[in-house]
Amino acid sequence: MMTPRRLCQTLVSTLILCATAFAGGPLYVGQGGSIDGKPYTWDPAAMPIKYTVDPGPMSSNAGKVVVDNATGLQRVQQMFMNWQNVPTAALSYSYAGQILAAGGYVKGVDVASAFQFNAIVGSCNSALQNPIIFDSDGSLMTSLGVDSDVIGFTNICATSASTGHITAAMITLNGVWINGSTPMTKSEFSDAITHEMGHFAGLDHSQINVDVLQNGSCDLDTIAGMPLMFPFSVCPGHSDSGLPAIPTDDAAWISHFYPGPTYATTYGLITGTIYFSDAASAAQGVNVVVRAVDDPNTLQDESRRVTFSAVSGLYFTSNPGQSISLGSDGKPDNANGSPYGSRQAALIGYYEIPVLPGTYTVQVESINSAFAQGSSVGPLDPPVRNPGQDEFWKNNESAYDIPLQRDTVTVTAGETVPNINIILNGTQPTFDQYEDETQLFETLPPLALLRAEVC
Amino acid sequence: MIQSRWLRSAIFPVILFLAVPVFSQRGAITAPVSLDQMSRRADRIVHGSVISARVEPHPQLTNLSTIVITMQVQDMLKGKAATTLTFRQFIWDLRDKQDAARYLKGQELLLFLNPVSEYGLTSPVGLEQGRFRITRDRTGKAYAANGRDNAGLFSGTQQRARAQHMKLSVKAATVVQQTNPGPIPLDDMKQTIRELARTQ
Numbered sequence: 147m148m149t150p151r152r153l154c155q156t157l158v159s160t161l162i163l164c165a166t167a168f169a170g171g172p173l174y175v176g177q178g179g180s181i182d183g184k185p186y187t188w189d190p191a192a193m194p195i196k197y198t199v200d201p202g203p204m205s206s207n208a209g210k211v212v213v214d215n216a217t218g219l220q221r222v223q224q225m226f227m228n229w230q231n232v233p234t235a236a237l238s239y240s241y242a243g244q245i246l247a248a249g250g251y252v253k254g255v256d257v258a259s260a261f262q263f264n265a266i267v268g269s270c271n272s273a274l275q276n277p278i279i280f281d282s283d284g285s286l287m288t289s290l291g292v293d294s295d296v297i298g299f300t301n302i303c304a305t306s307a308s309t310g311h312i313t314a315a316m317i318t319l320n321g322v323w324i325n326g327s328t329p330m331t332k333s334e335f336s337d338a339i340t341h342e343m344g345h346f347a348g349l350d351h352s353q354i355n356v357d358v359l360q361n362g363s364c365d366l367d368t369i370a371g372m373p374l375m376f377p378f379s380v381c382p383g384h385s386d387s388g389l390p391a392i393p394t395d396d397a398a399w400i401s402h403f404y405p406g407p408t409y410a411t412t413y414g415l416i417t418g419t420i421y422f423s424d425a426a427s428a429a430q431g432v433n434v435v436v437r438a439v440d441d442p443n444t445l446q447d448e449s450r451r452v453t454f455s456a457v458s459g460l461y462f463t464s465n466p467g468q469s470i471s472l473g474s475d476g477k478p479d480n481a482n483g484s485p486y487g488s489r490q491a492a493l494i495g496y497y498e499i500p501v502l503p504g505t506y507t508v509q510v511e512s513i514n515s516a517f518a519q520g521s522s523v524g525p526l527d528p529p530v531r532n533p534g535q536d537e538f539w540k541n542n543e544s545a546y547d548i549p550l551q552r553d554t555v556t557v558t559a560g561e562t563v564p565n566i567n568i569i570l571n572g573t574q575p576t577f578d579q580y581e582d583e584t585q586l587f588e589t590l591p592p593l594a595l596l597r598a599e600v601c
Numbered sequence: 602m603i604q605s606r607w608l609r610s611a612i613f614p615v616i617l618f619l620a621v622p623v624f625s626q627r628g629a630i631t632a633p634v635s636l637d638q639m640s641r642r643a644d645r646i647v648h649g650s651v652i653s654a655r656v657e658p659h660p661q662l663t664n665l666s667t668i669v670i671t672m673q674v675q676d677m678l679k680g681k682a683a684t685t686l687t688f689r690q691f692i693w694d695l696r697d698k699q700d701a702a703r704y705l706k707g708q709e710l711l712l713f714l715n716p717v718s719e720y721g722l723t724s725p726v727g728l729e730q731g732r733f734r735i736t737r738d739r740t741g742k743a744y745a746a747n748g749r750d751n752a753g754l755f756s757g758t759q760q761r762a763r764a765q766h767m768k769l770s771v772k773a774a775t776v777v778q779q780t781n782p783g784p785i786p787l788d789d790m791k792q793t794i795r796e797l798a799r800t801q
Binding site: 289328345485 | 628629630631632633634642659661662663664665689690691693694695696699700703715717718719720721722723724726727728729730732748749750752782783
């Protein structure tokens with residue numbers, strides 16, 4: 147139960163906090179050797195990434211072609227171009243023609259059956275091609291036991307544990323969603339698949355301006371600041387809103403993982419560690435959000451628009467292993483934990499966030515409880531609640547400071563500002579291997595919620 | 602409990618305001634599905650516990666990774682009654698291959714399963730939306746929450762129920778009025794599912 151003291155602290159906090167936001171980072175992280183703690187990315191020396199495309203129609207309805215192959219191909223190229231056009235990222239793609247023959251699949255034939263799909267997956271698993279498959283009428287999804295609600299899926303087919311590179315991937319698109327039988331627009335579909343292409347490049351989800359889930363306020367500043375890699379699409383898309391297809395946070399992270407020649411002269415870096423109240427134990431899975439200080443001379447709210455984020459412990463493993471509970475199928479394999487993510491203790495609460503030059507506030511918040519399983523953000527799934535209070539960073543961090551008191555961090559291009567550490571207020575002792583999951587949720591409520599109830 | 606009340610009032614009645622909201626899942630992006638839609642589309646709705654979950658290649662489509670899950674059935678809410686249920690699900694995400702898509706031995710689940718395809722494959726309706734994890738509080742009362750923490754689970758359900766002249770009990774009608782995410786008492790959920798499945 148919340149103690150009166152903690153309740154009071156939180157109530158005080160609500161009087162001041164104006165906005166909540168949330169995170170970014172890698173989909174998979176290497177473990178051990180030279181790739182320890184490094185994100186899995188495509189080999190920068192092997193650019194452009196060549197993809198092959200299904201020769202059939204992108205979408206059809208009752209046997210009638212709705213989006214033909216030429217148009218579908220053009221759209222896929224544009225979606226990849228959205229990422230390629232980030233000027234500070236050395237990421238490029240090129241169309242390498244129709245899907246190559248593989249096993250029982252004959253080149254030039256519309257991919258329509260599970261057997262053809264299987265053959266193509268085999269070639270992707272062998273890193274022979276990066277196919278884009280058009281399931282024009284959803285029948286392929288049905289064959290695979292997947293229902294029509296799946297708009298598309300990305301399969302990282304192959305990785306190299308020695309180099310830390312993604313070596314092959316594929317995307318399957320469900321054309322039902324643009325055949326006129328659903329209300330989805332062309333640009334909504336494009337945003338959804340461009341999001342999948344973010345995963346294709348190795349990006350995880352990120353959470354910024356998540357308070358929109360509570361207040362439904364999709365104003366332009368909020369939309370502009372929301373990452374394309376946000377787990378849910380709940381506001382009009384960036385393209386429909388006249389905004390760049392790749393928002394600020396996504397552009398920063400794709401550039402961080404694929405730095406182009408101008409990255410170092412365009413971005414700076416904020417790094418730090420999130421600690422429990424003992425100021426010694428690091429806390430993983432806490433969202434760290436960096437927001438530009440609003441410029442009162444503009445009509446825009448820069449604190450909503452110019453935002454970047456990461457989850458603490460983003461390079462640390464989600465499961466270091468333990469010997470208490472069994473793994474799947476009754477095997478005691480949990481002792482080995484996850485093969486992804488570093489085991490270096492120094493990375494448990496570490497974060498780093500690429501930012502444009504400017505002056506920022508830094509704050510910590512919980513990951514939204516609905517962002518679990520495939521919608522998860524950062525290494526922990528399900529997410530843990532922030533074990534302390536939502537708070538801002540300040541120069542004299544302690545476990546007893548006023549959560550909404552804040553100092554600013556100024557970053558210049560090429561500069562790394564280290565040790566922006568936050569000591570969480572009022573946490574319970576750090577979790578251990580005997581902790582039950584209920585414990586994780588019995589912490590303070592999010593400030594925004596409390597504000598809503600108070601007001 | 603004060604924490605859980607706040608937690609439940611946490612978020613959004615709001616997923617509706619976009620024309621087509623979408624959810625991303627492990628390597629997939631999906632449209633939201635509400636409980637009545639899931640109840641209608643599911644071929645089987647089962648409450649039970651995972652006996653085993655193993656990752657293996659599909660027997661014919663050998664390049665495809667699948668997970669074979671066997672469950673001890675506690676309650677079959679839709680579909681043919683059985684004491685155990687085994688199904689095979691296609692998985693494409695590296696993490697799913699590593700952690701058996703987080704199906705854990707002993708885990709209690711409420712699953713809405715799609716019809717089995719000609720290749721013997723199925724999956725939860727709407728992927729993680731049709732997969733409810735059962736947890737119990739300190740008194741032993743069971744709660745169900747899907748992979749979206751039940752966000753948007755009842756979007757449009759009331760309207761569709763009215764349009765289809767469904768007769769819902771007071772309890773079920775109360776359940777489908779919920780707009781906030783968070784776990785729902787399992788008994789209430791099952792009663793609502795039975796009514797939604799029966800009237801369709």
